Amino acid sequence: MAAVGSAGTPELRRALRAIRRAGRGPQVAAFFDYDGTVIGGYSASAFYEHRIRHREIGPIELARTLLARRRGIHSDQEFGAFLELSLAAWAGREEQELEALGEALFKHAIASRLHLEVWRLAQEHQGMGHTLVLASSATRFQVEPMARELGADHVLCTPVEVLDGVATGRAGGEPLWGQAKARAVRELAAERGLDLERAFAYSNGTEDIEFLAAVGKPTAVQPEGPLNAEAKRRGWPVLECASRGGRPGLRDLARTGAFYGAFAGAALTGAGAGLLNRSRSTMVEITGGVGADVGLSLAGIRVEVVRGSENLWSARPCVFVFNHQSKLDPIVLMKLLRGGFTGVAKAEAKKVPGFGQLFQLAGVAFVERSDSRQARRALEPAVAKLRDEGISLVIAPEGTRSATPRLGPFKKGPFHIAIQAQVPVVPIVLRNVGEVMWRGAQVLSPGTVEVAVLPAVDTSGWGAETIDDHVAEVRGMFSSTLSAWPGGDGSRPPGKRAAPRRPVASSKAASAPTAKPRAKGKQRSPRAGSARSSPSQAGGRRQAAQRAGGGS
Structure with a gap:
C-alpha cells in the first residue's frame, strides 16, 4: 500500500481544481461508481469469502461463480443471470441479519480497500456543497455502509425483494447495470434539478461508458483496458489510485x-x-x-x-x-x-x-x-x-x-x-x-x-x-x-462534516451481494432511495421505500 500524501498526484490535484472551478451548490452533482472506483476490487468478494469460510456455498454454485468471473460479463442478460445466481443464496435470510453482515464485512474487510484519492474527491465535492450520489450494481447491504461514510445524499443500487422482513432471493426491480445506470442518473437529475452539464461522474468499468458520458465532467478512475482506450479517445481525464488491501509485499x-x-x-x-x-x-x-x-x-x-x-x-x-x-x-x-x-x-x-x-x-x-x-x-x-x-x-x-x-x-x-x-x-x-x-x-x-x-x-x-x-x-x-490542513494543498480531507449524512437505500427489499466479474454491473435503487435521511429515520425510510415498490 502506498500513501497518497497531503499534496497527492498531479492527476489528483487537477481533479480537485476542477471541482473547485465548478462552483458551489447542490445543483452540481457528483456520481461515484462503487466497486473498483471508490474501493479497489469488488465488495462482493468479502461476502463470498465469508460464505466460503462458513461453508455456506456449494460446489455447483462455486463452480458457476468462478466460471462467470472467468468469462466476464458483457451484456445486460449476462449480468441478470449472474445476479440471479448471487441473490438466490440469500433466500430466507432476515433483512436485519444481512444488514448486520454488511456492516461487519465493511468494517473488517471492505473499508481497507478504500481508494483514498477518491475519498478526497468526495470530500472536496462535499466542501463545495455538491450533491453526492453513490451509484452501483451492488445491493444496499454492500453499498450503504460506504455511502454513509462518504456522506452521500443519494444511493442508486440493485433493488432486492424482501417480504415480511425476509429476503426472497429475487431482484426487486431492474438491475442497475450498463444503460440502466445511465438512465437512473438522468432520471435522478430530472427529479432533483441537477445540472448534468456541470455534473461529475467517476468509474473504472467499461460497462459504465454511457454512465460517464451522461455528465459533462467524467473521469475514468483506475480504468479497465477498454475504458482507458475510450477515455483517451474522448479526452476524458484518467485518475490512477494507489493499491490498498490485498496481500502485503x-x-x-x-x-x-x-x-x-x-x-x-x-x-x-x-x-x-x-x-x-x-x-x-x-x-x-x-x-x-x-x-x-x-x-x-x-x-x-x-x-x-x-x-x-x-x-x-x-x-x-x-x-x-x-x-x-x-x-x-x-x-x-x-x-x-x-x-x-x-x-x-x-x-x-x-x-x-x-x-x-x-x-x-x-x-x-x-x-x-x-x-x-x-x-x-x-x-x-x-x-x-x-x-x-x-x-x-x-x-x-x-x-x-x-x-x-x-x-x-x-x-x-x-x-x-x-x-x-x-x-x-x-x-x-x-x-x-x-x-x-x-x-x-x-x-x-x-x-x-x-x-x-x-x-x-x-x-x-x-x-x-x-x-x-x-x-x-x-x-x-x-x-x-x-x-483546512496546515500547509496542505487546499483540499478537504476527512472531517468536513460534523456528522455524515445517511443516504436512503431505496427499498425494503433485502439484497444479497452481487459479484462483479471483470465488467462491473450496477443496479438502480428506485426514486425513494434518493431522499435524505438520518439514522433515526431508518425505519421510516424503509417503509417509504417499500411503498415506492423498489429495492435498495
Whole structure:
C-alpha cells in the first residue's frame, strides 16, 4: 500500500481544481461508481469469502461463480443471470441479519480497500456543497455502509425483494447495470434539478461508458483496458489510485519485522536501564521513545509535526485527546510525547504480545467498553496520577478506530476526567496514520504521518451541565483542522462534516451481494432511495421505500 500524501498526484490535484472551478451548490452533482472506483476490487468478494469460510456455498454454485468471473460479463442478460445466481443464496435470510453482515464485512474487510484519492474527491465535492450520489450494481447491504461514510445524499443500487422482513432471493426491480445506470442518473437529475452539464461522474468499468458520458465532467478512475482506450479517445481525464488491501509485499513484511525488532531491542535496553536506576518509568520511556523512533524509521514512516509542537509540552499535566485511525496511533504518540504520560486502552490490548506488557508497565487503564462501572474503576488510578503526580493522560474520545478517515462522534469520558482533575485538554490531530496502517492491518507501509497539536483548551469553567457543548467545540477543532490542513494543498480531507449524512437505500427489499466479474454491473435503487435521511429515520425510510415498490 502506498500513501497518497497531503499534496497527492498531479492527476489528483487537477481533479480537485476542477471541482473547485465548478462552483458551489447542490445543483452540481457528483456520481461515484462503487466497486473498483471508490474501493479497489469488488465488495462482493468479502461476502463470498465469508460464505466460503462458513461453508455456506456449494460446489455447483462455486463452480458457476468462478466460471462467470472467468468469462466476464458483457451484456445486460449476462449480468441478470449472474445476479440471479448471487441473490438466490440469500433466500430466507432476515433483512436485519444481512444488514448486520454488511456492516461487519465493511468494517473488517471492505473499508481497507478504500481508494483514498477518491475519498478526497468526495470530500472536496462535499466542501463545495455538491450533491453526492453513490451509484452501483451492488445491493444496499454492500453499498450503504460506504455511502454513509462518504456522506452521500443519494444511493442508486440493485433493488432486492424482501417480504415480511425476509429476503426472497429475487431482484426487486431492474438491475442497475450498463444503460440502466445511465438512465437512473438522468432520471435522478430530472427529479432533483441537477445540472448534468456541470455534473461529475467517476468509474473504472467499461460497462459504465454511457454512465460517464451522461455528465459533462467524467473521469475514468483506475480504468479497465477498454475504458482507458475510450477515455483517451474522448479526452476524458484518467485518475490512477494507489493499491490498498490485498496481500502485503516482501518489502512491507521486512519493514514490519524491522519495526517490531526495534521495539524488542529497545525493550531490552530499557529493562537494563530501568534495573540499574530502579526506575520503571525509565524503562517505559526508553522502550517507548527509542523503540518508536527507531521502529518507525526502519518501517519507512516519517512523523511530521506541521503545527504546534510547543503544545506537546506547554500545558502538562493535561488530557491529550487524539483522533483514532490505526493500531499505530499509540506508537506515534509515544514518539511525540516521549514520557510523563499514561493512557487508556480497550481490555483486549492487554493481551497483545509485547505491547500489552509495555502498556501495563506504563500504567495504562484497560477498560471494558461494554461495562461502564468497570471502566470508571479502571480509570481511577489514571485520574489520581493526573491530579496528584502530574502524569498526563492520553485518550481517544472516539472510543474506537474508524473504518475510514471519517472523524467519528466523541464520547464525554475524557472531558469529564479533565474537569475532575482540573487540567486542560490538548487536541492532537493525526493525519494519514490509516494510510500507513489501516485499522485491521498487521503490516506497515511506508509514508508520512502528519500531526497538528492545537493549543490547550482551558476547562476551568466547564461543568457537567455544559459538557455536551464543550465536547462539540473540541470535536469541531479536529474537524476544522482536518478540513483546512496546515500547509496542505487546499483540499478537504476527512472531517468536513460534523456528522455524515445517511443516504436512503431505496427499498425494503433485502439484497444479497452481487459479484462483479471483470465488467462491473450496477443496479438502480428506485426514486425513494434518493431522499435524505438520518439514522433515526431508518425505519421510516424503509417503509417509504417499500411503498415506492423498489429495492435498495
